[in-house]
Amino acid sequence: MNSESIPEFAIDPLRLEFRSAETELAFQRHHLDRSRASLRLTLVFCSVFYLAFAMTDVAVLGYGREALILFVGRMLVAITATMGLVLIRKQREPIAGLWLVASAAEVVGMATFMLIVWFRPSEIPWHGMSLCIMLIVVYIFIPNRLIIAKGIAIASTAAFVLVAVEKGTVPPAGTLTMSMLLLLANSFGLVAARRYHRLWRDEYRVLMDLKQVSLRDHLTDCYNRRHLHETLLPTEIARARRYQHWLTMVVCDIDHFKSINDTHGHQSGDTVLKHIASVLRATTRRHVDSVVRYGGEEFLLLLPQTGPDGASYVAERLRTSIAGSPTIDGAGRSIEATASFGVLAVDFSVVGSDVTETSLIAAADALLYEAKASGRNSIRSREWPGESPGQKVDVLVQTTCEAPG
Template identity: 40%
Template sequence: MSIDRRRAEFADPALEARFLQHVLPERNAQLKASMLFSAAFFVAFGVTDIATLGPTFTAWVLVGLRVAVALGALCACAALALYPDSVPLSVRATCCVLVVGLAVFLVVCWHQPAAMTWNLMSLALILMAVYIVFPNRFVYAVAIGCGASLAFAAMLLVEGALTPEDLVSLLLLLGLGNGLGYIAARRLQLAQREQFRSTMLLQELADRDPLTGCLNRRVLQDGLLDKELARARRYGSALSVILCDIDHFKRINDTHGHAAGDRVLCAFAALLRTMTRETVDSVIRYGGEEFLVVLPQTELAGAQALAERIREAFARATCPLPGGARVCATASFGVACAPARHQHPPAGFEALLGGADDELYAVKRGGRNGVRGRIVAAAPAPQRSSA
């Protein structure tokens, strides 16, 4: 979870995308409020255009440009309301509104050379909004802020109406505004990501079994399994689970001690994590020596084949103990599957888990160290007889 401090973003693009999705509701609310507030004042300052230039055609054109920027901001707010889950839209809306608004502001400044000092003060306030008030990617905020400042500085040089002393002072003020904005925006962006990283680490600690490193039953209480089943239904894909139990685990504890039992548990958990897909499947310590493996997009045949490979690998392996002794163990596996696009999918995850539990105990009654599986489906609704 390292942070690239130059870009003020997570170094891992997937983690950065997860962060942006997490903060998107708050950012969109802040963005809409910033757009509406800024649009109202941007139009209101059209009064200064008329006061400076008089009721001329140029003044009314400038006022019209201000109104156009405000309408663009309103359209951006409407787009955010229609697509509240789109991170790219939020970023593009921010950049478009800021770039167009600053371009119109520079046009206004060009037609008001006598008010250049006041316009510089206005630009300084706008830069603070670019860096801090409008939520955006840090690199985009820097690019927009520096780009607008360079354009304004070029306008000052071309205009040539200022003394060299005033020109240097104004350019220094531009540099100061960008520097302070850069420092404040970078600090804010880093602080947000540090907070998110701390929350993620605490969540990880809460969701992980400290002995085996697998997920614990807390994730089941948080609805992990129901979400996976709902996702399978939505996309028409299969979902399988494997319920695993180490055979005669109490005998291992009684014979070799609980430290040896812990080593066997860790070895079995490591094997499960190694033989499953890291970013797709979930390995959960279900309780004691029982583990639950959740396999999205996996039909019954694939889940049974995986369980058989795990069973064979664990039966062949030996767990080293202090003093040179080694422990051998086996495990039993019950598999249940909700097939893709089944006419009668299970009503809830309890049915899928219950099916895996039944198959597991059937293996144990049959001598252990085996794999059994079944399709789990809801009973079809009874047909109503016509009168």
């Protein structure tokens, strides 16, 4: 499936941002370090040049009141930049802080520039050239939302033209030419900015596609075993241990799957796997629980903040949903299947450090084999309170009916 067609990656054509606020925030966080570095460089560069050009104020205006006012304005640009550099380091919400600093720097910089134009009207053509450069900086080099950058650039252009007309130092034909050049600079900057914003988001979308491929099983779209061991299980164990929550592991195995393949063919077997995977995902909590294809016809589920009672309820729902929803294969045949479950609930408010990833999987797997040995289409549950090292206490043992036939 083309990720462009996925709603979370759809791009708004006007704002050039992802329509999904969650996706846009993730994109901004992904580029945060690069955006910070770009903003730092631009703030330092602009501050230095604003202050360095103060000597041109003295050359044109001499040592007087107007030159002093412009120097104060230039210092204000440098102070705004310095405060911005501090803010982007300490801001708790880095994305909003980044946009605030970028917008403030643009507004203060452009306001000071208009002040320079007002006091030095004889150089308006040169100022027009400078504004063209500044517009490109606003559109491309200062990381900000495109809609904000566009508003500041257009407002600055309009203000400059009004000052030029008010001062009347440029003939009407020259003002028209200068206005057209500024319009061209805005158009070029906007087109380039739109292209960059789209390219960055296209790049991010492709990166997320590749990441999903590396995390997901290609057949069932469940998480794969590598992601379970590298990320999911260590993260959930650490979180449960930190907050002293329950964590339940459910191991699910399709009963007599080899017989399904032998009877109906491997393509039909794959259809059964995809169907059961969809049942597992639909019955568990999205963005909370994790469904992993652990290998072959075996799945592993992680249920955070779920105790023994809740885990047994979920397992029973899964068992009945699988048994009650036959798979329709490509030939239109109805294929009935059942599954067995091993459910291990761990209370991390009492367990010790002896509880490891390997020990949890081994204990849950042992429960699965008990369920299969009891006749399949059944559930074996155990609570592992860990009151002492290595202690395992059987609390819940549930056996359900065998599969029909």
